[in-house]
Amino acid sequence: MRFLKGDWVIADVNGGYSKTVGYVTKVGYWGEYIQIMQVIRLTNNRWEWIKPKVSSYMSVQLVSAVELFDQYQDKTTLIDLALQTKDKKWFEELTEGFKNIIP
Numbered sequence: 001m002r003f004l005k006g007d008w009v010i011a012d013v014n015g016g017y018s019k020t021v022g023y024v025t026k027v028g029y030w031g032e033y034i035q036i037m038q039v040i041r042l043t044n045n046r047w048e049w050i051k052p053k054v055s056s057y058m059s060v061q062l063v064s065a066v067e068l069f070d071q072y073q074d075k076t077t078l079i080d081l082a083l084q085t086k087d088k089k090w091f092e093e094l095t096e097g098f099k100n101i102i103p
Contacts (some may be wrong), residue, residue, distance in 0.1 A: 001033055001057070001062075001063070001064065002059075003024050003027060003059065003062060004024065004027065005020065005024050005025065005027060006023060006024060006025065007023065007024045007064065008021065008022070008023050008024075008064070008065035008066065009021070009022065009023070009024060009034070009035060009036055009062040009063065009064060009065055010062065010063050010064075010065045010068060011038070011055070011057050011061055011062050012061050012062075013041075017019070017043070018041060018042065018043045019041070019042040019043075019066070020036075020038045020040065020041050020042070020050075020055070021038070021039060021040035021041075021042060021065055022036035022037045022038040022039050022040070022052075022055075023036060023037055023039075024036055025054060031061075032057065032058060033056055033057070033058060033059070034057050034059050034061055034062055035054060035056045035103055036054070036055060036056075036057070036062075037052050037054055037056065038050060038052065038053050039052050050066070053098070054076070070075050075094060078094055079091065079094045081094060082094055
């Protein structure tokens with residue numbers, strides 16, 4: 001896949017156990033090496049905001065983060081619906097994974 005400056009991507013950090021999410025800051029010649037600004041670490045499907053840092057990856061280590069953000073947006077919509085319907089149990093099920101995100 002070809003990435004452009006500003007694209008949000010997921011980088012495979014260490015064989016799938018941990019991934020990092022960031023946006024492309026620089027594309028090397030022929031698109032082989034991509035520099036990203038990392039802002040989120042994903043470990044076991046848990047999001048953790050990290051201090052932003054720049055790292056370089058080969059393009060084959062990256063995938064688009066669009067689907068990940070779409071899933072997140074869908075979940076936040078469901079959380080809003082649970083709040084509107086005052087369904088406490090459903091709300092707690094939906095927000096279980098967010099406990100590491102929100103301080």
